Amino acid sequence: QTATGQAPGLAQMVEAGELPPVVERVSDEPEVVEPLNAVGDYGGDLRIYLRGSSDHNHILRVVGPQGLVRWDPDYTEIVPNVAESFEVTEGGRVFTFHLRDGMKWSDGEPFTADDIMFNIEDLVMNEDFAPTPPRYMSGGEPMKVEKVDDYTVRFTFKEPYGDFLAELASPLGQHPVLYAKHYCSQFLPSYNDSLDKLIEANDASDWQNLFLQKCGDLEIPARWGNPERPTLDPWVIKEPYVGGTTRVVLERNPYFWQIDTEGKQLPYIDQVVAPVDQDVESLILSVIGGNVDFGLRHIDPPSNRPVLAENREKGDYRFFEAKSTGGTDMSISLNLTHKDPDLRELFNEEDFRVALSLGMDRQEIIDTVMLGEGEPWQQGPFEDHPYYHEQIATQYLEHDPERANELLDGLGLERGEDGIRRMDNGEPVTFQVDVIPTFDPTWVDSLQLIEQQWAELGVDMEINPMERTFFYERTSNSNDHDAAVWRATQSWVPGQIPQMLVPVHHDSRYGIAWRDWYLSGGAEGEEPPETIKTRLELYEKARGLTDPQERIETFHKIADIAAEEFEVIGVSTAVPTYGIVKNDLKNVPDSMPSSWYYPTPSPTLPQTWFWQDE
Amino acid sequence: MLLFYIGRRVLWAIPFMFAVSLIAFALISAPPGDYLTTFAATLAQSGDVVDEARLDALRERYGFDQPFIVQYLRWIGGVLQGDFGISFEWQQPVGQLIWERMALSVTLALATLMFTWAVALPIGIYSAVRKYSIGDYFFTTIGFIGLATPNFLFALVLMYVAVVHFGSDVSGLFSSEYQDAPWSLAKVGDLLSHIWIPVIILGTSATASLVRIMRANLLDELYRPYVTTARAKGLSEFRLIMKYPVRIAINPFISTIGWAFPQLISGAVITAFVLSLPTSGPLMLQALLAQDMYLAGAFILLLCCLSIVGMLVSDILLAVIDPRIRFR
């Protein structure tokens, strides 16, 4: 099918000779998208919002990463995106992508295999620019990329790498198609001899800085800071996201490569407009005031729900559901690699952790703090998910202070006069739980309840709220914490890092020293015990698997061990959040998964959303 | 003569600025971690995940692994050449980011200052002259309620009322059509039609304190013999009070300009944050929270400059207004 329709604005420009006709602009092999409900009409703005600085990913989530592949709207299957199709061969070692014939960058220049080669060879693999991210390595070696022809590229890995496609579908896997060679190469020393002048003219400190300024990178605001940069996105930057701006505007990409079933070029909506507000509360006010067409990020905690629900008519919007993919919003990790030997010994007693879990009245917490939403839960995917693992999700959920006390007595922790238990060395069982109060306000609230509940057990927990950088520094770098709170919303699907099962990430706060050991290849940190090592091996293996069933089984093996060890204490199922969408905005699903790796809502294809009066 | 004095003060300001910059930089670097830690934290808060390897590489490139003094020297060296460095967050030269915002901040601060003075002086005088009258109690109470309400709360309530009950949006300093428009007369008009809200929000607490201070000082002067002298000349009560005791009671007011101005700017930060004003406050706050060192550093340095100018002005005014100080 070929493109036949285009936005009226573009049609005028074609008539005026400013643009080539739509057939030429759109690739010969455009992706034909079947809109969710109906084929739409052109026109209108999509008003979203940005919260201060570092909210660039919100733009990304709407515009979409537009990598070679993407997730389908259900977050279960990977489908071609920029690539017209792909093949996986040799047991998951070789990946071949076929590009779309005649596809163009947003400035009209052709998009070919050369662009991918440029991205990989000159940037991803260029140590001067940045280290090669691990997702392009396997078996300790970087991948190899060949240009088969102008529209075909082949990626080859040393070891099988089943998760590679998922990595590419995630926002972090966009590298191969991120930069347009014809534009971005001018900022590389190997392509431009008079680069120094350019650096100076732009007040940049060096070429890397200049490059980032002009072409951006995956996760930095500067990606949306240069209207000249060609992209493959449905909308391109018009008013950029630069420091201190108060509004960001994106306008339709006239060369966008998707069409609907009637041959009309996408997107339907002309512009994406995002005012920059600093404070979440003012975002909520904007929503109530009807100034936001689509919103999910920042406004979604359940505590805002009553206000937003109340004003639905006033703001002329409806709710949609943003299902969590699994796991829990709040988990407490005791530091099992604690620097203090006594606390470390105590925390490493599994009975102690189990007792703490049994000592929590989760239902009360859910009713009080989470407005009754959610169910008691430890961690891991929900029941209806293929990765669901019963034991790790549901063990020790009951509120059973008696058992808990028995377990603690069994550890020889006698109660002192003040009712607090004593360790062998006579010190009271006291520890602090580090938490960022601004991050998720329900955490401190829940902790306050937990504090009281644990006090019944004779365990003196202190809440230690702190600012986020302090938190990171203490809990992820210097390993100074006793315990810490973090979220663990995971379903373990490819692409996600299961940090609560294996200590591979700075959010694995139960074993930061082990993580350091793992990431440094044994050079730093602390050698983990067997149970962790086994899991790490299984995890490595799972990443290579191409067969989904096999992958699930491997993950369940990991989960079996993790469940036995019971390192992390969860509270309740991740609360399904909700977003708001204007009543007149069509083709928006009533429910979508909520995840960064997905990333919400872009796989639901906002380019197919359109305005229609009721 | 005055020029000479100013010159001397300005010369003084140079070593002073160095001290300030060092302290400012130390303050910015004081929190643990660095820009990248914060960056990771910010993204995590929105549910996004960062690429760790990438962070480490950047850390090295930005020189965060170097000792404090090296980083400082590098920065101040650049500043001396007019190069404020690069904002890590925006990958833009700091110089590009600050000026327009600073200008708006100064405008807002000036407007607020004028508002507070315009309101506080007459009320202060009134409540001193009519001590314990109903008006005195009234203004005192209103003023203190204003003082006791955190600005950002006031801002939030105002915004809520405006949105929910009047359906209008009071945040920002410009209507959307002027937001990115080049400066024009119409844009200035638009600015004026928006600026009064933050001015009132910011001004209330400052007004209350000025009223009280004015009142207290004026009460001290009201019964001085020279006031009687002037009265015997046949001056009207109003002119009398304005010309004599007020003139002396205003002395502490003048001492305050020096810091009132910079403090208005930095005090406005949180309000500006809530109201999403395109002033320097929110950007500075973000830069600080994000540990975007060079950007924050530039703001702090500029604010310090403003304070120094403010203090200079207040010292000069003080000398002009009170000859006893001038000829000490």
Add this chain to the structure above:
Amino acid sequence: MDGETMTSEWNTPVLELKNLTTEFVTKRGAFRAVDDVSLELHAGKTLCVVGESGSGKSVMSRSILQIVDPPGRVAGGQALLHRHRTARAGAGEETVDLLKLNPKSRAIRSLRGRDVAMIFQEPMSSLSPVHRIGDQVGEAIRLHEPVSKKDARERTFELLRKVEIPNPGKAIDQFPFEFSGGMRQRAMIAMALACNPTVLIADEPTTALDVTIQAEILDLIRSIQDDSDMAVLFITHDMGVVAEIADEIAVMRFGKVVETGDVYDIFERPQHYYTQRLLNSVRELDHPSERRLAMRKERPVGAPCLVSDNVRKVFGGSKSWFGTEVEGLVAVNDAELELRSGENLGIVGESGSGKTTLGRCLQRVHDVTAGRILYTDSSGLERDLAPLTENQLEQPWRDIRTVFQDPFSSLNPRMTIGQIIAEPLVVEGKLTGPQIRERVYELLELVGLPVSAYMRYPHAFSGGQRQRVSIARAIAPNPRIIIADEATSALDVSLRTQILDLLLDLQERLDLSFILISHDIAVIRYFCDRIAVMYRGRIVETGDTETVCNTPQHEYTQSLLSAVPVADPRARGQKQRVRYREAI
């Protein structure tokens, strides 16, 4: 008096006080400062009010314009201003009762300063410290007459010149604190005369002026009076001045007028006991104190204990605030002076000649620009005070005490009289609390103040009362030297002798030395052994009091003595005044 029947314009009153009563309502009850006072002021005539210090003269004069300070209020009576009888009377102007007018009304405002002008007793504090002299004087003109700024300035200049302020062109732009006491007083006078008032109320307007200038000022007032039939209410303690200018005299005591009458009557046939005492004191003051002469015989004057060796004081010189070289004002110019122990040294001199400044230099309150100040302490050790720091000055300051020229500003407005007098004792730390209290009561009594003064604040006192507080404070810690700057100027004559005798008493007991700065030659003669005459920052003549007074050498001294008023109305105008002007 029945004014209506007197057809003669000459005897018609312009201002009539009838049963004026003014009260201060305090926590301790109401206090009648002015009690049922009735007086008449006639056009072109001068009514002199004399009376005991604290008798209510100032309050009475303020009551007329309704500017008594807050706790005070006019409780009754009338103050009738017969406007139609004044020289500048316009059509339709008639009698107004000033006390009936609302004190804030436009009506009374237009009368204040224009019809009735006032010179306040304490010129030092009565001028705004932050406004220029020219501004404050010119304001009075511009308020009541439609003149331009420039004209007002010109007239101000003229007025300043008339009141003998040297270099009026510069003075007009100066601030009060740059003025000497006498200069400020003259500025006040200029301000009052600015609009040619029909009634002038002058509350001790010449206390800070030397007799030469005083004479000029009195002449000035008289000439204005002659020109425009101005009625003058003149409050003073100087009977010489009274004799010189008064047409009528009213004597006040305890808030009441105890005697009124023609100037000759009063001087020659005083009725009231107090008036008699007053006049006796005047006569007594005319010659050296017997006590002193007797004392000197017993204990002759000792070695010099405070010597000013070429002391020079320049104000505002080289290092000005704005860092440029400014030529300073030489207030004291190489003054050579020595005070011997047990001696009373008088300093007289023109107003603004640097007497106060010299006194302050001697005590090292001011830094001196050049010269030495040699002080010999009780142990006989001689020290140069000039280079000492404040810490090192502690002992000398304890030994050398001072009575400030302006009592009001030298008393902390927020301390009670008791606290003020006790302060040096408290600091000294030799006595216990109750002892100090005892001592303060004793001092209060010595200077003739009631014990109830202990708890009150300075502002609630009359000028003379404050002056006595100052004296009490100075003598409290038994010093060695006292520098008294116009210490008795605000006291009535009887009190004056009493205080001077008190000081002599002390001298007898404690081997004190005094430097008495005064404009009152009589006081100097009574009290001082030697006299130094200052003129334009220089000591132009020193010598034994009698020698200098009888055979003055320097021309300025001669002119000074020639201007001393004689307390005898019959001698009025007979004395030949000479005026000395240094060739510059």
Add this chain to the structure above:
Amino acid sequence: MTGAIIVLMFYLVGAFAEILAPFDPNESSSANIYHPPQMVRFIDHDADGGWSFSPHVIGMTMERDKFTLKTTYTENPEDKIYLDFFGKGEPYKLWGLIPMERHFLTTENSDERFFLLGADRLGRDMLSRTIYGTRVSMSIGLIGVGLSLLLGLILGGVSGYYGGKVDMFIQRIVELVISLPTIPIWLGLSAALPQDWSPLARYFAITIILSLVAWTELARVVRGRFLALRTEDFVTAARLDGCKRGRVIFRHMMPSMVSHIIASVTLAIPVMIIAETSLSFLGLGLTPPIISWGVLLKEAQNIRSIAQAPWLFAPGGAVCLAVLALNFLGDGLRDAADPYVQDSH
């Protein structure tokens, strides 16, 4: 006078928070989320028309809308909760020391709860929380202002009295502190605090931080006044009386500024309380579980409270009242120190 009484009351409330608060301020309850304030009724009517004096409130039951998650409360006239003065309630330790269980006001039946100022998002009693907040906030005000007053007066006084080099030096320090914007100072100083300090230690540290920033203003004003006062005769007189510098400054010069000082102190206390709130806003100041007015206001600082639970702003009312009372107290003090006023009453 009224000012003094109210201020005294505030401090008493702070001191005896444990007794006065009906409940544990941290006790949450899922059944009372956003419980609205209840009115106390004094007269109880029996079913048969008789009446008696027994203070009580009418109980309310909560319902939560499944979709909007909004809580609504309906009065349940049958359910009367009787109140009891100095009845037994939850046991507590006064000042962490003396075990007690009587509360100024409790329910007769210790299972029941009442909410005179409503409840917050966790069903905690706002009245109790506000009462506990009094302790922290009023003492922050007092200690912080005391500290900054001390610093400001001493440094400002010395600076203005000596002039010259000392003045130069102190003024540079003042300028340094003034010219640094407060927020970075707060951030930097809070960063210097060890992260595992106990809440109490952190609270004191924050008080000190606040006053370290706040003293400069006073110092500068005091200096300005001193420069002018220094030339007054009565100051010279005091020096001549042999007063040491300290005495000249504090006994003789300071009283002339007493009005100004009182005004600034009464102003500084609310500013401290608010500054603490601002710090909380930045996530730096006091944070839960510490209860201060600032923390409470920070918690209320969202659209939801404005729209649905305005009673959460009760601590704001407390701040206002405290500030007004302090101010009127200040007026009284000022008048007491003013010789002119003293005589006229």
